Amino acid sequence: MATRPVMRALLLLSVLQGTLGLAQTQYASPATPTVPVPGASSPWLATTKPGATFGTINAPTQLAAPASFEDAKIAHVVLGAIAFLFVFPLGGIVIKVWPHRHIVWVHAAIQAFGLALYIVCVGLGFWMGAQLHTLDRYHALAGYIVLAMLVIQPLLKLHWFHAAVPRVAAFMHVHLWMGRISLMLGIIDGGLGFRLSGSLPGPHLSEGCKIAYGIVGGIVWCVYVAVCIVWVELKKVPRAAPPSPGAPPEEVVALTLADQDARDKSMRPKTGDTVVTASAVDSDVESATSLPLAPRRPSHVVRV
Template identity: 30%
Template sequence: MYILKSLGVLALATSVLAQNVTYCPGAGVCYAVNVPAATASSGSGDIYFQISGPSTMSWIGLGQGSQMTGSNIFMIYANAAGTNVTLSPRLGTGNSQPSADTTTEVTLLSGSGISNNMMVANVRCSNCNSWSGGSMSLTSSSSAWIWAYKAGSAVSSDSVSASVSQHTEYGDTTLNLQNAAGGSSSNPFTTAVASTTSSSSSSTSSSSDSNSDSTTDDGGEPSKLDMVIMAHAVLAPITFVLFFPIGAMIIRLLSFKGVVWLHAGWMVTTYIIVLGAMGMGVWIAVMTQQLDTYHSIIGLVVVGALLLQPVSGITHHLLYKKTGGANVATYPHIWWGRAVVTLGIINGGFGLKLSGNTTKGEVAYAIVASVMWVLWMVVIVFSFAKGRHTAEKDAIYAVEMRNGNSSTERMRYPASIQQGSSIRESYGRNGSNEWPKAQDSRRYR
């Protein structure tokens, strides 16, 4: 009789025992998947998965699929009260923030929440065998999954469509769902679970080094990727929004011997900084698989186009010393630079949008960039008007002097024009009584 009872208890325990396959990429983040026996038998139905990690993470995500585009993504982050997690099903739409997907049938089960510095989400999904971006065999021995997480301040939102920042680390793995099959519990993560680590798992981290360069286990230290993103996000906007416009205004607002070399040195130094920022941007884009985004492509075009500026600038300067005025390199240098720098300023906004920056951050950038760009244009217009006025005065002066009204003009025009004009110096030289033509006194700016 005792043996029969023991066999009965063993049979009951076996009937409720669930199987799951787990994968832990590091930093205290782990994922587990269970396929109930009934689902494994029919190939469709409910599946269960668990997402867990330090509560110091901004968000943690798991997705079905081999790449972000078209993947079925599940993100968790702290709710507004900070006492539970918000489960956000999303559809991957490419290299941008995934959008909320209301068609996914998911339920947040008991055992979920924030406790002991850990975020845990126990989830039941009723239609995860097929979604608008793809499908998955629930009996596959090599199902494709992607994962990601973001270290930093908590999202703290109850909304499933809350804006989130770009991931700190990401990767992909394959899970053997045949090892995850078993059990009939309505919440396998709160019952006895037989856990199996998938032997076919593989991952690609956004950091090329070991976990020592990634986020620490408590999620408090920034990763190498985070630091490079921060440096790129600081250097690139500063050069395009501030340094390039200031360098362009220097040549127009200042007037002293050697100002052209100050302008040239300023611009070359700024371009060197831009090259460094571009190198960081390319590395980030490769690590995050975003090299084909419009921000990356425009950035490469802008930096490449700016390489023509030193060439056209030197050409203008050499020809200007010979002719004393505008030449074939002058206006290409001026207008090409203005157009490319303006495109670089606009691309900075694209970068903020791509990285999932806050609305306040995007607005702040837009205000500063707009004010600086408008100030630059005002200086250009003012300088142009001033140059035209000076040229007109020189022309009138030349005509009056030729007509014998030099005494009147000496009273009308500044001493700098009277003393420095090459027009009068050449008058009468070598016995010539012909007054030379008026020259354009506008210095290239």
């Protein structure tokens, strides 16, 4: 009989324990689901705040681009296009077609303005690339290479402005061809930038902008090549064929005088032209040849 109170107490305790467990199960707050937080690498991805209502937390959604980021993107495109589709080609063409005594300074001013535009363009691109973690993409790498080439360009022409430094022809040719290569790479890198932009989240440029850039870039490059390479090469004075080995002395003298006379006629000022001093040089200063505009005659007689 003494065991009955003990059994009743144990039974009562078990009932109370089961009741408390059921109450905790029914009235406990639901667990908040764990959602992977999108990386802060892109300003286009939104994250859910901790106080959001249960049931509305989903995968990261794409929102409208921040105004500052979108403005930087447009400025990056516009500055790069102006630099490589207008300023740099203009500076390369004007030095070939404008025979001005200060054409070197005009060329330097135009190219310096283009370099300033491109430095700002690269700065904006670096900021956007840091936000999107795209600094190691092909568009960014090509931009670094082009910027390095353009920064080196003025150093290869500084000897033009110092009389104490000899005019080394090798520097002139390196400057000339490095400028042409950097212009070509810059135009191509713009197309790579359009392609990279299309693979990233956020608003994209229209296909019309990409097509227009490709057409204008192709036209600019063709005009630049036609003027700075083809037309300049055709404008150069043809040289007479050198005498063959073992030619008689009379033939050597005749060929030498004919070549000198052809050069004199090509450099003689035309009617109405302004005759400048003998220290003035031809406008093709990038060809490593300084040609006086005043006519000149053979200064010595060829002796055989």
